[in-house]
Amino acid sequence: MSTPLMENHDGFSALAATDRVAGQLYTDPEIFEAELEKIFYKTWVWVAHESEIPDKGNFKKAMIGRQPVIVTRDRKGALNVLLNRCRHRGASICEPDKGKANGFTCPYHSWSYSLDGQLRGIPYPEGYEGVIEKKDMPLQKLRVESYAGMVFASFNQDIEPLEDFLGDAKLWMDRFMMQGAGFGIKVQGEHKFRFDGNWKIQLENTTDGYHFPIVHRSWMASVDAETADMLSFMTDENAVTHALGNGHSVAIMVPEHVELDADDGTEELQERFRHIIDELSETMPADQVRRIVRSMHGAGFNLNLFPNVAMSMSFFRVLRPISVNETEVQHMALGLDGGPESVNRERLRIHEHFQGPFGFGTPDDAEAWDRVQRGANGNPQMPIMVNRGLNRETTGTEGWKTSHVTDESGMRESYSQWKKMMGND
C-alpha cells in the first residue's frame, strides 16, 4: 500500500486526501492542538438547544474545545454565550451545569455580572477609582446565532453568518424537527460518557452505516422485528448519504421517515406502540395519533454538522474533544414539548435501550472506537481509508455528492472541511 499522504509537510491539510487520511490524525498531539485553534476556535460550534434555556434567566454551561462558556437567556430574552471566566483574576463564575439566575457573581472577590455579561458590581471600589471603568470589563462575549432552535457560538467575531455556514443542512434540520409532530422539540435528559479515542472517530461514526449491523448486532437482536426491519438499510438502495457542503452530511437510514410531515398512509404503525395508540386515541383524532406514533423513533436520518453535533434520529449527539486520545460524548434525548407524557416516556425508554453507558448500543460503539485508537498507534503513517462507495458516488441536481448509506461520502465531506480549515493560511 502506498502512503503518499506523508510526503508533504506543508501544513497539516496535506494529511487528508479524498479517499484516505493519515492515521496520525488520531494520534498526533500537535495536530490536536492545531485543530482546537483552527477549527474549534474558528468555526461555529453547537452549544445548546433553546429548550434547555427556555426562560429569561436560564443558563447552561458548555465547552468549546478546552474553553468553558455559559449560554444564557438574558432579561430581554436574548441568547448570550459568555466565557466562564472572571475579568479580575480568572476564576470560573458559574459551576452548576444549568439553572436560573439573575446574574453571576465570582466566588473569589464578588465581582458580579449580568446575564448578558456586563460587569455590574465591584466590592470596595475605591481601589479602582481612576484605574478601570466597569463598562470596559464585561465577560468575553462570543458570537451567537441559532437556527431551528439549535444554538451555535463562535470565538471568531468575523465568522460568516450561521445560516451561510449551515447551508443545505438547514433543510435537513427543518426535516429533523418534524418529529415534534405538531409540538416543539425539547431536551428530556442526557447521557454523558468518554472514550479513549480521538474526536474524529466519533465524528465519522454518525455517518457510518456500514458498522451498524455488525457492532449493534446484540441491540438488533433485542428489539422487535418491526424495529429491526425498519433499520435494515444495508441493501436498501433508497438509503443514501448526501454530502451537504461545509463538512455537513446526512445519512438516511429510514427513507420513508425523511419527511415525517408527509404520509401516504401505507405505513403500518408499529405494534410495540399499541398501548400508546390506544391511550392517545381516547382524546385525539386518528391522524394526529398516527402523526405522533410515526415519529416515535425520530427522523429517518443522522444529520452530521461539522464539527461537533449530530442530529441523530431521535437525539442530539454532541462531542467534545478532551485530548488527542480522549473524547466526551453527550447523547441528549428528545421529546415533544407539551406533548403527551406517555409518548415522552416511551421515547425515554427507547433512548435508554440503545444509548448511554449501559445502553445496548453505546458501549459497543465505545469499544469499537477505543479499538480504532489503539490500532491507529500501530504505524500512524498508514492511512485510514474513507474510500468506500467512491465507485458509485454521484452528484444529484442539488449538487450533493451521494452514495449508499453504508458508504463513506459523509466522512469524505467532513475531511474535506477539515482539510480546508487546517491549511497554513
Add this chain to the structure above:
Amino acid sequence: MTSESTLTAPLENGFASDALLDPMVSKAIALIWHEATLLDAKNYVAWEALWTPGGKYVIPIDPDTDDFESGLNMIYDDARMRRMRVTRLTEGYSMSAVASARTARTISRFTVTANDGECVTLRSAQIIVGFKREKHLLLAADLEHRISFVDGEPRLDLKVVRLVNSEGAVTASGFLL
C-alpha cells in the same frame, strides 16, 4: 452491661444498633453479597434468577429522584429488559461485553430503612474497581436494595444504583453494577 431494651431503643439520630441483627436483614445482606459475587463473576444467568417477576433494576442519572419512569436513566429494567440484557451480555455478539473489565466490588455501610416482616429495604455503599487494558477504573455508588421474602426466600425486588458521578461522564462498560 448491655440489656435487650437498650439494644432496641433507637438513638436520637435514628440509629438502631440492633437493626442489622434481625434474621431477615441478615438474609437480605447475604443475598446482596451473593449478588455482588455473581456480578463480579459475570454469572448473569444466575443473577437474573435472583429477581422477583416485578423487580426493577435502576441506574438513574438524577441523584435525587425516585420517579424513574418520567426521567432519563442509564438503566431502567423490568423483567423483560433484564432478560434481553442478560442475553446481550452472554450470547457473545456484544464486543463490549466480550471485552469487559474484570471487576472486584465491595458493599458495606448497610443501614435498614424499612422492615415490615415481608420486605427489607437496605441502603449501602458500593465500590467497584475494574481493570481493562492497562487501566484501572473506579466506580462508587450508593445502593438501595428492596429484598422481598417469597416463601421465606429473599429475592431482589428493587435495586437502585446511584453513582456518585451519575451526572458526569460515566465510562461505557460491558458489565453491570
